[in-house]
Amino acid sequence: xxxxxxxxxxxxxxxxxxxxxxxxxxxxxxxxxxxxxxxxxxxxxxxxxxxxxxxxxxxxxxxxxxxxxxxxxxxxxxxxxxxxxxxxxxxxxxxxxxxxxxxxxxxxxxxxxxxxxxxxxxxxxxxxxxxxxxxxxxxxxxxxxxxxxxxxxxxxxxxxxxxxxxxxxxxxxxxxxxxxxxxxxxxxxxxxxxxxxxxxxxxxxxxxxxxxxxxxxxxxxxxxxxxxxxxxxxxxxxxxxxxxxxxxxxxxxxxxxxxxxxxxxxxxxxxxxxxxxxxxxxxxxxxxxxxxxxxxxxxxxxxxxxxxxxxxxxxxxxxxxxxxxxxxxxxxxxxxxxxxxxxxxxxxxxxxxxxxxxxxxxxxxxxxxxxxxxxxxxxxxxxxxxxxxxxxxxxxxxxxxxxxxxxxxxxxxxxxxxxxxx
Amino acid sequence: xxxxxxxxxxxxxxxxxxxxxxxxxxxxxxxxxxxxxxxxxxxxxxxxxxxxxxxxxxxxxxxxxxxxxxxxxxxxxxxxxxxxxxxxxxxxxxxxxxxxxxxxxxxxxxxxxxxxxxxxxxxxxxxxxxxxxxxxxxxxxxxxxxxxxxxxxxxxxxxxxxxxxxxxxxxxxxxxxxxxxxxxxxxxxxxxxxxxxxxxxxxxxxxxxxxxxxxxxxxxxxxxxxxxxxxxxxxxxxxxxxxxxxxxxxxxxxxxxxxxxxxxxxxxxxxxxxxxxxxxxxxxxxxxxxxxxxxxxxxxxxxxxxxxxxxxxxxxxxxxxxxxxxxxxxxxxxxxxxxxxxxxxxxxxxxxxxxxxxxxxxxxxxxxxxxxxxxxxxxxxxxxxxxxxxxxxxxxxxxxxxxxxxxxxxxxxxxxxxx
Numbered sequence: 001x002x003x004x005x006x007x008x009x010x011x012x013x014x015x016x017x018x019x020x021x022x023x024x025x026x027x028x029x030x031x032x033x034x035x036x037x038x039x040x041x042x043x044x045x046x047x048x049x050x051x052x053x054x055x056x057x058x059x060x061x062x063x064x065x066x067x068x069x070x071x072x073x074x075x076x077x078x079x080x081x082x083x084x085x086x087x088x089x090x091x092x093x094x095x096x097x098x099x100x101x102x103x104x105x106x107x108x109x110x111x112x113x114x115x116x117x118x119x120x121x122x123x124x125x126x127x128x129x130x131x132x133x134x135x136x137x138x139x140x141x142x143x144x145x146x147x148x149x150x151x152x153x154x155x156x157x158x159x160x161x162x163x164x165x166x167x168x169x170x171x172x173x174x175x176x177x178x179x180x181x182x183x184x185x186x187x188x189x190x191x192x193x194x195x196x197x198x199x200x201x202x203x204x205x206x207x208x209x210x211x212x213x214x215x216x217x218x219x220x221x222x223x224x225x226x227x228x229x230x231x232x233x234x235x236x237x238x239x240x241x242x243x244x245x246x247x248x249x250x251x252x253x254x255x256x257x258x259x260x261x262x263x264x265x266x267x268x269x270x271x272x273x274x275x276x277x278x279x280x281x282x283x284x285x286x287x288x289x290x291x292x293x294x295x296x297x298x299x300x301x302x303x304x305x306x307x308x309x310x311x312x313x314x315x316x317x318x319x320x321x322x323x324x325x326x327x328x329x330x331x332x333x334x335x336x337x338x339x340x341x342x343x344x345x346x347x348x349x350x351x352x353x354x355x356x357x358x359x360x361x362x363x364x365x366x367x368x369x370x371x372x373x374x375x376x377x378x379x380x381x382x383x384x385x386x387x388x389x390x391x392x393x394x395x396x397x398x399x400x401x402x403x404x405x406x407x408x409x410x411x412x413x414x415x416x417x418x419x420x421x422x
Numbered sequence: 423x424x425x426x427x428x429x430x431x432x433x434x435x436x437x438x439x440x441x442x443x444x445x446x447x448x449x450x451x452x453x454x455x456x457x458x459x460x461x462x463x464x465x466x467x468x469x470x471x472x473x474x475x476x477x478x479x480x481x482x483x484x485x486x487x488x489x490x491x492x493x494x495x496x497x498x499x500x501x502x503x504x505x506x507x508x509x510x511x512x513x514x515x516x517x518x519x520x521x522x523x524x525x526x527x528x529x530x531x532x533x534x535x536x537x538x539x540x541x542x543x544x545x546x547x548x549x550x551x552x553x554x555x556x557x558x559x560x561x562x563x564x565x566x567x568x569x570x571x572x573x574x575x576x577x578x579x580x581x582x583x584x585x586x587x588x589x590x591x592x593x594x595x596x597x598x599x600x601x602x603x604x605x606x607x608x609x610x611x612x613x614x615x616x617x618x619x620x621x622x623x624x625x626x627x628x629x630x631x632x633x634x635x636x637x638x639x640x641x642x643x644x645x646x647x648x649x650x651x652x653x654x655x656x657x658x659x660x661x662x663x664x665x666x667x668x669x670x671x672x673x674x675x676x677x678x679x680x681x682x683x684x685x686x687x688x689x690x691x692x693x694x695x696x697x698x699x700x701x702x703x704x705x706x707x708x709x710x711x712x713x714x715x716x717x718x719x720x721x722x723x724x725x726x727x728x729x730x731x732x733x734x735x736x737x738x739x740x741x742x743x744x745x746x747x748x749x750x751x752x753x754x755x756x757x758x759x760x761x762x763x764x765x766x767x768x769x770x771x772x773x774x775x776x777x778x779x780x781x782x783x784x785x786x787x788x789x790x791x792x793x794x795x796x797x798x799x800x801x802x803x804x805x806x807x808x809x810x811x812x813x814x815x816x817x818x819x820x821x822x823x824x825x826x827x828x829x830x831x832x833x834x835x836x837x838x839x840x841x
Contacts, residue, residue, distance in 0.1 A: 076443060077450035086447050088714040090455075090837070097457040097837035154463030154832065221465065224727070224828040292828075 028329045029259030031364055034181070034194070036389055037264065037327065038255070039337040039357055040396050042373075042413040044112060044321060046251040046270050047196045049419070050128045050177040052394075055119025058419035060112075066378040066402050066411020067107030069099050073407045096150040104146050104164075106377050108138035108350055110319075114173075119422075127178045133205070134173060136319055136348040139166030153221045160218040161230065165211035167347055169316055171275060172242060175200030177251065184259070196253030204245045204277040207316065210234040213284060226297050227290040234283045234306055235314055247275025249318050262329030271318040271346065282309045320344035335359040337371075351376060357383065365389045369398065378402035378411035385415075394419045457838035461720065464833045475685075475732055475823040485541040488682065492775060493820040494556055496684040500539035501562075504531040504655045504677040506573075520569050520662025525669060530597070531677075532581060532589050532654030537645040540683070548809060549683070550646035551694040555774070555816060556684030557638035559609060561630045564676045565622045569667030571675055573620040576657025577608040578634070578679060580641045583650045597654060600640045609634045611657070622675075624667060631682075638681045653679055686774055686818035689734070693810030700805075701746045704798040712797045721834040722788040728765040729826035731779035733817025734809040735767040736825075741804045742795045751804035758795055761786035767812045768823075774816035776823055 028037060033053035040048065042064050049058045070078075078095065081087040099105050111134070118128015142162030153159070177198030184190035213233035220227040237244060250273055255266040283306040289297055322344035327337045337357040343349045357371035366388060373381035381402030388395040396417040403410030444450035475495060476487060487495045506529040542549050559578060565571050579599040581589040590598040599606035609632055611620045622628040644651040655677060661669055687694075707715070730736065740760040741751040751757050763786055769778040795801035811817055 073444075073453050074456075077453040080444045080450045081447065081454075084447060086450075086710075088451075089711060090714050090718040091451060093462070093718060093835060093837045094451075094455040094457065097460045098454075150460075150462060152462035152464040152833075152835070154465050224830060 027259060027262060028332060028335060028361070029257070029262065031332070032389075034257070036367070036387075036394075037257075037329075037335070038266070039325070039327060039335070039339075039359060039369075040385070040387075040398055040415065040417070041323075041339070041355075042383065042398055042400050042415055043323075043341055043353075044110060044134070044270065045268070046130075046175070046198060046200070047177055047179065047253045047268070048417075049116040049130065050118055050126050050179050050196065050198070052119065052126075052128075052419055052421075054421035056117075056393075056419050056421035058116040058417060060114065060116070060415070060417040060419075062113075062398075062413070062415030063109070063111035064400070064411070064413035065107075065109035065111075066376055066413075067105070068103055068377045068379075068403075068410065069105050069107075070095065071404055071408050071410050072412070074098065076407075093149075096146065099143075099146050099150055101147075101151075102143055104143035105141040106139070108348065108377060109135070110137070110348070110350075111135045118177075124181050125178065126181075127176065129174070129176050130200075131174045132172075133170065135168070135170040137166075137168035138348045138350070140164060148219060148221075157222050158218055158220050160216060161212040161232075165209070167207075167209040167211075169207050169275070169277075169348065170205040170240075171247075172203045172205055173200045173249075175249075179253070183257075190258075192257045192259060194253070194255040194257070196251070196255075198251045200249045200251070200273075202247040202249060202273070202275045202318075203242050204237075204247070204275050204316070205240050205242060206237055207277045207280060207314065208234070208236050209314070225290070225292050228287050228297070228300075230285075230287045232285045232306075234285070235280045235312070236283065237277065237280055241279075245276040245278040245313070247273055247316075247318075249273030249275075264325075264327040266323075266325040266327075268321065268323040268325070269344070270321040270323075272320060274315050274317045274346075276313055276315050278313045280312050280314045282312050283307060284309055317346040319348040319350065320346040333361050335361070355383070373400055373402060376402060376411065378409075381409070381411065381413075383413070392421050394421075452840040455838055455840035459839035460837050462835045462837065464835065466831050466833065473825045473827060474821065475819045475825075476821045487685075487821075489821060490556060490558065490682070490684050490686075492773070492818065493822060494684055494686050494775075494818045495821055496556070496558070496682045497541060498560070499535075499541055499681040499683065501560075501678045501680040502533045502535055502539075502653045504533060504653075504679060506531045506655060506659055506675050506677055518666060519664065520667040520669070521664050525569075525661035527659055528657070529576070529659045530654065530656045532597075532652040534583050534587055534650060534652045535641060535645060535681075537648070540642060540645060540681070542642075542646075542683075546646055546696070548689070548694040548696045549642055549687075552687035552689040554635055554639040554642065554683060554686065555688055556686035556818065557633075557635040558631045558682040558684070559634045559638070560680040560682055561611065561632065562627065562678040562680070563622045563629075564627045564674070564678075565625065566673035567661060567667070567669040567675070568624050569661050569669050570624050570663045571622050572660045572663075573611050574658040574660060575618050576611040576620060576655060576659075578611060578632075578637065579606060579608045579654050579656070580637060580644065580651050581654050582644065583652050587650075589652050589654055597656065599654075600644070600651075602636060602640075607636050607640055609637050611655070634681070635684070638683055641681065642683065653681075655679070684818070686816070687811075688774075688814075688816045689809060689811045691811065691815065693735070693737070693808045695806060695808045697804065697806045699751060699802065701800055701802050704796050704801050706799045707797045712794055715797055716791040716794050718835055718837075719790055719793055719833055720836045721790075721832075722793050723785050723832040723834075724760070724763075724788065725783065725785040725830050725832060726763050726765075727781070727783045727828040728763075729779050729781045730765045730768050731776055732819060732823045732825060733767055733770045733774050733776050734811060734819075735765060737762050737764040737808040737810065739763075739806040739808075741806075743802050744795045744798045744800075745802065746800055747802035751802055752806070758788065758792045760788065767810065767817065770812050770814070770817055772814070772816075774814070774818035775820065 035051035114132020116130040120126040142164040148159040179196040183192030251270040257264040289300040322342045325339040353375040360368045369385040371383040383400040385398035398415040400413035401409040739762040743757040765782040768776045
């Protein structure tokens with residue numbers, strides 16, 4: 001521990017006078033503040049605004065949602081048919097046919113919106129406060145459960161709910177984040193290190209969760225019998241409230257840049273924490289039937305309903321974010337970035353997503369962005385955006401279309417940031 | 423507007439901006455069917471049921487079955503009432519010590535039996551083609567007189583009747599009884615004593631049963647062939663036993679004869695058939711769902727696994743049509759004809775009683791639109807049942823004989839495939 005403190009103290013002492021001399025004039029490190037070299041993300045990035053180069057006020061919002069089964073045109077067609085009271089069994093069956101075999105139905109979404117106030121204290125320290133609303137949601141219907149409807153029961157007669165579950169959480173948050181910049185370290189072309197840390201106080205607004213409450217909720221259908229034991233538990237807060245619990249989350253970040261070489265590496269660990277949601281109504285639905293008569297099953301399903309059991313407090317682990325990012329400035333125009341957001345536990349966990357991005361600065365203050373997004377729930381996606389980085393304000397707009405382009409997309413993402421400098 | 427509706431509308435509006443709304447319902451359907459062609463196979467158990475012969479017969483017969491020896495089932499026809507002693511035959515009445523020969527007269531009384539009174543229900547054609555091996559007549563005798571009555575050489579027989587309803591006689595006034603190989607088919611009403619008499623006490627009633635398979639078989643055959651026939655009792659009636667007694671002019675001796683037809687048949691190897699038409703409730707789907715299901719379902723296979731514990735093989739042919747239909751469903755264009763389902767007879771002993779059940783499986787295939795009637799509110803099902811025998815031809819149905827049916831529907835459903 002002493003050795004670590006000594007190391008950071010050394011970095012601070014050595015930082016400063018050598019930096020300006022070491023960075024080539026046409027390097028982006030010389031032409032752009034670090035905030036703009038650090039690529040914007042479509043996903044949650046708690047340190048996004050604390051990096052801004054001047055004191056200011058930032059409004060921002062973003063949403064990312066996707067699934068592995070239906071694209072926008074599919075969803076639109078379903079709504080179109082439902083609105084006209086024309087949704088038929090064959091439409092449902094055809095929709096089920098879109099579920100990839102082996103994956104089940106998966107979907108998730110996250111969104112945030114709020115404002116930030118803050119700015120730098122000199123070259124080495126920045127601090128800011130934020131207030132925002134966030135939402136996370138995700139669901140999965142296990143392929144084993146989907147298979148009953150999608151593939152039938154001729155080849156396989158046991159269908160388990162397995163990992164099927166769905167959950168959503170909306171929160172209101174206030175927080176503070178700081179970054180400490182040190183460097184260059186060692187030589188004039190030495191590296192610069194940025195440490196970020198912060199915390200957020202969280203109030204849950206709405207929470208819903210549903211999943212099997214027993215290990216082996218399943219349906220067994222043979223040619224002469226049906227044996228179903230399904231036990232589902234649902235936790236629900238029915239309305240928006242700000243005083244039904246609280247929580248805390250911590251965010252950490254470390255970034256290393258070699259300005260003269262045009263390289264940067266970053267690791268982000270965010271959403272370390274949980275939130276306790278009080279006054280959650282616990283309901284359960286149970287279907288337990290073993291019969292040889294289809295009518296008995298029909299009667300059991302008609303009688304099945306969610307019954308309120310009690311009111312409980314639920315501790316929800318926030319979806320941890322572990323992200324590795326690498327950036328390179330190929331020349332004065334082009335910056336290339338690659339980031340990998342890795343599932344790191346918590347509820348609403350999302351699968352690995354890898355983003356390949358490029359920023360083109362044909363005009364220095366008007367970056368254009370294009371990239372690819374791999375993984376997630378949706379397969380390959382494309383991203384794009386633009387920015388305006390002026391002295392008194394900045395604007396960043398990003399969008400993504402996943403699994404297809406626009407209406408054929410299985411997922412969409414968008415982010416808008418508008419900052420005003422004092 | 424509910425919250426969910428509001429959210430759906432908001433989501434729909436947002437999506438309409440991002441994606442062109444389908445121009446038509448067809449386009450929307452085609453969009454959802456963009457996946458690869460896929461066949462899903464659903465096996466749905468319809469029922470596993472143990473059906474006793476008793477339950478089957480309840481649906482087909484017009485009266486409740488009764489049980490004979492060996493638990494063999496039978497069903498009673500309507501009783502025929504023969505009044506063999508009236509004021510005329512009793513000569514206005516007597517009293518005092520009535521010796522065995524004080525009042526002794528010949529009696530002949532018959533009543534025409536109608537086909538409907540047999541209560542065969544939809545089993546009539548089967549009974550017509552089969553030989554009935556076990557049948558009884560149940561006698562119930564009411565004696566009004568204050569004196570015992572004895573029937574001597576009193577027989578029951580079947581005689582055809584003419585257009586006027588009169589029993590046919592030969593030139594000598596003798597009844598022309600139905601015969602077997604030249605011998606009249608007569609059932610003697612007699613006590614087990616062996617002296618060809620049957621007695622009933624004074625002012626009392628007496629019941630008895632007599633074996634009468636040949637008589638009843640002939641009666642059934644005639645009636646089902648639309649030949650008019652009467653059940654006739656003929657013999658001597660003696661009143662008195664030496665003790666004091668009184669016979670009033672208004673006293674009667676009434677014999678109620680109830681044919682009981684045992685379900686112990688010998689049927690031809692080609693089998694016997696009977697049919698039934700019933701209106702049954704369907705799933706009650708709306709028309710648009712029915713039309714959709716017809717398109718969706720490629721094939722429906724009805725599989726039946728039957729454990730037959732009855733002495734007869736069963737072949738069931740079914741025709742189904744939507745709605746409440748009156749007439750021959752098999753002959754209606756558009757009716758769905760379901761392939762015959764057949765299961766062989768159980769193993770029986772010499773008396774036609776089941777000793778071991780057999781299990782067989784069969785199936786029938788329905789194509790697409792042929793499932794429509796079952797999805798409607800109601801449908802009319804005509805069932806043609808053919809019973810066929812074991813090698814000996816004889817089968818006796820008992821209350822405990824049963825059929826265990828496991829039926830399921832295998833649906834082959836197609837999805838996707840639109841470009």
